[in-house]
Amino acid sequence: MTDSNQPPESATVTLPERLTREWVEKSPLPTAKPAGTLRLDFADTRVIDSAGIALVHLLNNRYNRTGQKLVLCNIADDLLLTLKKWAVAPVEKPVSSRGNIFVRLGDIMIRVYNESVVALSILIETIYWGTFGLFRRQDFRRGVLGDQMYQLGFRAIGIVGLLSFILGIILSIQSVIQLRQFGADVFLVAMITWGMVRELGPLITAIILAGRSGSATTAEIATMVVQEEVDALKTMGLNHIQFIVVPKFWAVSLTMPVLAILSMVAGIFGGLIISLFYVNLTLDLFWSEMVKNIYVKDFIISVIKSVIFSWLIIWIGAYFGFKVRGGAEEVGKETTSSVVFGIFVIIIADALFSFIYDIKF
Amino acid sequence: MTIQQKPIIEIRNLVARYGDRTVLHDITADFYPSEIRVILGTSGCGKTTLLKNTIGLVKPYSGTVTIFGQEMGDLDSEGTAQVLKKIGILFQNGALLGSMTSGENVALPLKMHTDLPDEVIHEIVQLKLAQVDLPHAANLYPDELSGGMRKRVAMARALALDPPLLFCDEPSAGLDPVTSNGLDELLLKLRETLGITIVVITHELLSIEKIADKIIFLDKGRLLYDGLLSEARAVTGGPVYDFFNRTPQNVTTEADNSRPLFHVENA
Numbered sequence: 001m002t003d004s005n006q007p008p009e010s011a012t013v014t015l016p017e018r019l020t021r022e023w024v025e026k027s028p029l030p031t032a033k034p035a036g037t038l039r040l041d042f043a044d045t046r047v048i049d050s051a052g053i054a055l056v057h058l059l060n061n062r063y064n065r066t067g068q069k070l071v072l073c074n075i076a077d078d079l080l081l082t083l084k085k086w087a088v089a090p091v092e093k094p095v096s097s098r099g100n101i102f103v104r105l106g107d108i109m110i111r112v113y114n115e116s117v118v119a120l121s122i123l124i125e126t127i128y129w130g131t132f133g134l135f136r137r138q139d140f141r142r143g144v145l146g147d148q149m150y151q152l153g154f155r156a157i158g159i160v161g162l163l164s165f166i167l168g169i170i171l172s173i174q175s176v177i178q179l180r181q182f183g184a185d186v187f188l189v190a191m192i193t194w195g196m197v198r199e200l201g202p203l204i205t206a207i208i209l210a211g212r213s214g215s216a217t218t219a220e221i222a223t224m225v226v227q228e229e230v231d232a233l234k235t236m237g238l239n240h241i242q243f244i245v246v247p248k249f250w251a252v253s254l255t256m257p258v259l260a261i262l263s264m265v266a267g268i269f270g271g272l273i274i275s276l277f278y279v280n281l282t283l284d285l286f287w288s289e290m291v292k293n294i295y296v297k298d299f300i301i302s303v304i305k306s307v308i309f310s311w312l313i314i315w316i317g318a319y320f321g322f323k324v325r326g327g328a329e330e331v332g333k334e335t336t337s338s339v340v341f342g343i344f345v346i347i348i349a350d351a352l353f354s355f356i357y358d359i360k361f
Numbered sequence: 362m363t364i365q366q367k368p369i370i371e372i373r374n375l376v377a378r379y380g381d382r383t384v385l386h387d388i389t390a391d392f393y394p395s396e397i398r399v400i401l402g403t404s405g406c407g408k409t410t411l412l413k414n415t416i417g418l419v420k421p422y423s424g425t426v427t428i429f430g431q432e433m434g435d436l437d438s439e440g441t442a443q444v445l446k447k448i449g450i451l452f453q454n455g456a457l458l459g460s461m462t463s464g465e466n467v468a469l470p471l472k473m474h475t476d477l478p479d480e481v482i483h484e485i486v487q488l489k490l491a492q493v494d495l496p497h498a499a500n501l502y503p504d505e506l507s508g509g510m511r512k513r514v515a516m517a518r519a520l521a522l523d524p525p526l527l528f529c530d531e532p533s534a535g536l537d538p539v540t541s542n543g544l545d546e547l548l549l550k551l552r553e554t555l556g557i558t559i560v561v562i563t564h565e566l567l568s569i570e571k572i573a574d575k576i577i578f579l580d581k582g583r584l585l586y587d588g589l590l591s592e593a594r595a596v597t598g599g600p601v602y603d604f605f606n607r608t609p610q611n612v613t614t615e616a617d618n619s620r621p622l623f624h625v626e627n628a
Contacts, residue, residue: 039626060623071624080625136439139473223459231418232456236470236518237442 012039012073019045019052030055034068042075053086119319122241126315129242130249139242148247152213153255157262160208164196164263167204168270171195176279185279189289192271198298198357201264203350206309209256210342214317217248218338221321222331230322245318249311256310257303264302298357305353309346316342367430369394369526369558370415375424377407377414377582384410385582388424394525397552397559397572399590402579403604408562409453411579412530416448417441428526446474449519451529455511457503463490463514464499470521489517493547509540516547526558527551533565545571566605578604 016023019042024030038059056072063070072080176188221244224230233240268290275281320338324330368391377385385407392398400408413419415426417433426433428444436444457466467486471477477485490496493513503511512532519527529548533541545568548559563569569576569590576593578586580600586593596602 069624071626073626075625075627080623083623141469141472227459228452228454228456229458231413232450232452232458232515234418235416235445235448235450236473237446238469238473239438239442 010037010039011035012041014041014043015045017044018047019055020047020049021051024051024055027055029059034059034063034066037069037071038063039071039073041073042079043073045075045079048079048082053083056083057087115323118323119315122245122319122322123315125241126245126249126318129239130246133239133242137239137242139239140247141243144247145250148251149255152209152216152248152251153259156209156212156255156259159212160205160259160263161266163208164201164204164266165270167200168192168196168267169274170270171200171267172271172274173278176274186281186285186289188271188275188279189281189286190293193268193290193293194298196264196267196271197294197302199350199354200267202260202302202306202309203346204267205256205260205263205306206313206346206350207343209252209259209310210313210316210346211339213248213252214313214342215335215339217314217317218321218335219331221245221318222324222334225322225324226327226331241318245314248318249314252310252314253307256313257306260302260306301353301356305350308349308353312345312349313342316345366394368392369429370560371425371427372415373425373427375411375414375426376422377410377419378422383422383582385414385579388579388584390577390584390587392558392560394558395552395556396574397548397561398575398577399569399573400560400562400577400579401564401569401604403564403600406579407582408564408579409530410582412528412560412562416445416450416528446470446522447524447526449522449524449527451512451516451519451527451532453530453534455503455508455515457511457515457518459503461502462499463495463501463503463506463517466503466514467499467518467521470518474522485521486517489521490514492520493517494543509536509544512536512544513547516544520551523555524557527560529559529561529563531563532561533563533568538567541565541568542571548572564604566607 013029040056040059060070072083075083172188172192175191176185179185179187179191221230224244230240230244233243272283272286275286276283317338320334320341324334370390370392372388372390375385375388376383388411400411402408410419414421415428415433417426417436421434429447431440431444433441433444457463458469461469464483464486467489468482471482471485475482486499487496490498493516495510495513495517498506498510498514503514506514516529516532519529527548532544532548536544548561549572551557552559559572561568561572573590575588576586576590577584578593578601585599586596586601593601594605596605
C-alpha cells in the first residue's frame with residue numbers, strides 16, 4: 001500500500017489477510033483525504049472486524065460525499081455481505097449552538113429563569129408546608145424532628161465549638177500584635193466580643209453547617225431522587241416537601257441559633273484565654289469590658305441572622321438535591337455544588353446584614 | 362372475568378415529550394376493573410413514561426388521563442394525592458425508603474393515611490409481609506435484602522392500603538426465574554382474592570404468557586396493539602409478531618438505504 005497520507009489518483013491499496021483493529025491503527029487511510037478513485041483490494045483478506053468494517057464505511061461515505069469513488073476489488077461474497085449487513089444508519093451529530101453568542105446567551109437566560117422558578121417554588125413550598133400547611137396535613141413521621149435536630153444540629157456542636165474557640169484564639173493573637181503597638185491591649189476584649197457576636201459567631205456556624213448539614217441534605221435528597229424514593233412518596237399520596245424538607249427546615253432553624261450562640265461563647269472564651277495568659281489582663285477587666293460591648297440589638301440581629309442562614313442552607317441543599325438527574329456521579333456533583341453555592345450565598349447574605357447593624361432602631 | 366364495565370382508567374390522545382423529543386404519540390386506551398393488563402414493548406419504547414404520565418408523576422404534553430372517573434389534569438395536588446392513595450405502585454427498583462426498616466416502609470402509608478392504632482398497623486404489616494412471603498423481614502433494612510426481597514417488600518407496601526388498582530413497573534427485571542415466577546403467582550393470587558386491577562409493565566415473555574388478560578403493545582412510542590393476548594399471538598408480521606417470536610429488529614439485515622452503495626469489481 002502507499003505510505004503517503006494523500007493517496008494519488010486511482011490508487012490501489014492492498015488490504016491484509018486480517019483487516020482488523022491492529023492494521024487500521026497503523027494505516028494512514030482513516031485520515032487520508034479522498035483523491036480520485038481508491039481501489040481497496042480484498043484479494044488476500046479473509047477476516048474483518050468492527051474496525052475494518054468501520055474503515056470501509058468511513059471511506060465509502062467520504063468518497064461518495066466528495067463525488068469521488070471507492071471501489072472494493074476482489075472481495076469475497078461473505079465479506080461483502082458482512083459489510084452490507086453492518087451498514088448502520090449514520091447518526092446525525094446534534095446541532096451545536098456554539099459560536100452563536102446570542103443563542104447561547106438566550107439558552108443560559110432561559111435555563112436560569114427555569115431554575116429560578118424551581119428554586120423559588122421549593123422555598124415557597126417549604127415555608128408554606130412548614131407553617132400554615134401544617135394545619136392542612138402533617139406528612140412526616142413522629143419523632144423525625146428530634147432525629148433531624150440530633151443529626152443536623154446536635155452532632156455539629158463539637159466542630160462548631162472547637163473551630164470557634166480556635167478562631168477566637170487566632171483572632172485575639174493577631175489583634176493584640178497590632179493593638180500592643182498603640183498600648184491598646186485592653187481593646188482586644190471589645191474587638192473579640194464585637195467580632196464574635198456581630199459577625200463570626202453566626203458566620204462560622206453557617207459555613208460549618210453549609211458544609212455539613214447542607215451537603216448531607218443534598219446527598220440524602222439526591223439519593224432518594226435517584227432511587228425513585230421521592231416518586232414513591234408522591235405516589236403514596238404524601239407531600240414530599242413536607243416529608244423530607246420540612247423536618248430538616250425546622251431542625252436547622254431551631255438548632256442554628258443555639259449553635260451560633262455556642263460559637264460566640266467559644267470564640268470569646270478563646271479570646272479570654274489569650275487575654276489572661278498572653279496579654280495578662282485580669283478576669284474582672286475582661287468581664288467588664290465584654291459586658292460593656294455586648295449590645296442586645298447586636299445579639300438579636302445575630303440570632304435572626306443565624307435563622308435566615310439556616311433557611312438558606314436547607315433551601316439550597318434541597319434545591320440541589322431535587323435537581324439531580326442520572327446516577328451516583330450526579331449526586332456527588334450536586335452535593336459539591338450545593339456546598340460551594342451555599343457558602344457563597346451565606347457570605348453575600350452576611351454582607352447585606354452588615355448594613356442592618358448600623359440601622360438605628 | 363367480565364370486562365364490559367366502565368373503565369377504571371381512560372387515557373385519551375396522550376402525548377408525552379422530553380424537551381423537543383416526543384416519547385409517546387397519541388395514546389388512547391381503557392383499563393377495566395379486575396383485569397391484568399400488560400403494557401409491553403421493547404426497551405425504550407415508552408412503557409415507563411406511559412406509567413409516569415398515567416399516574417401524574419409527569420404531566421402529559423397533551424391528552425387526558427382519567428382514573429376512577431377523575432381527570433388527573435383537573436386535580437390540584439390535594440386531589441391528586443387523594444387519587445394516588447387508591448393506587449398501589451411497585452417501582453422498578455422497589456424504591457423502598459433506605460432509612461426505614463421493611464416493616465416501617467410497609468407501615469408508612471397506613472400511618473400517614475389512616476387513624477388505625479399502632480397495634481392494628483403492626484398486624485397489617487405482618488399480614489402484608491406474609492402475603493409476599495416475607496413474614497420475618499419486618500426488622501430488616503432495604504440494604505439487608507436481596508433484589509427479589511426488596512421488590513416483594515415494595516409490593517407489600519404498595520398493597521398496604523388495599524388499593525383497587527396496582528401498577529407494577531417491570532416486576533421481574535433482574536430477578537431469577539423462580540423469584541420472578543413467584544411474583545407472577547402473587548399477582549394472579551391478588552387478582553383472584555382481592556379482585557384488584559393490575560397494570561404490569563414488562564417485556565418478559567414468560568410473565569406475559571402467565572398473567573396477561575389483555576396487552577398494550579408500544580413500539581417507538583406508538584400504540585400498535587391493544588387487545589387480548591391470545592389475539593396478539595395470532596398477529597402475523599410487524600413488531601408485535603417480531604416481539605412474540607423474538608425476531609431481532611435492531612440488527613440491520615440489509616444495506617441501510619442512507620449509506621452509499623459499494624462499487625465492487627471482482628475479477
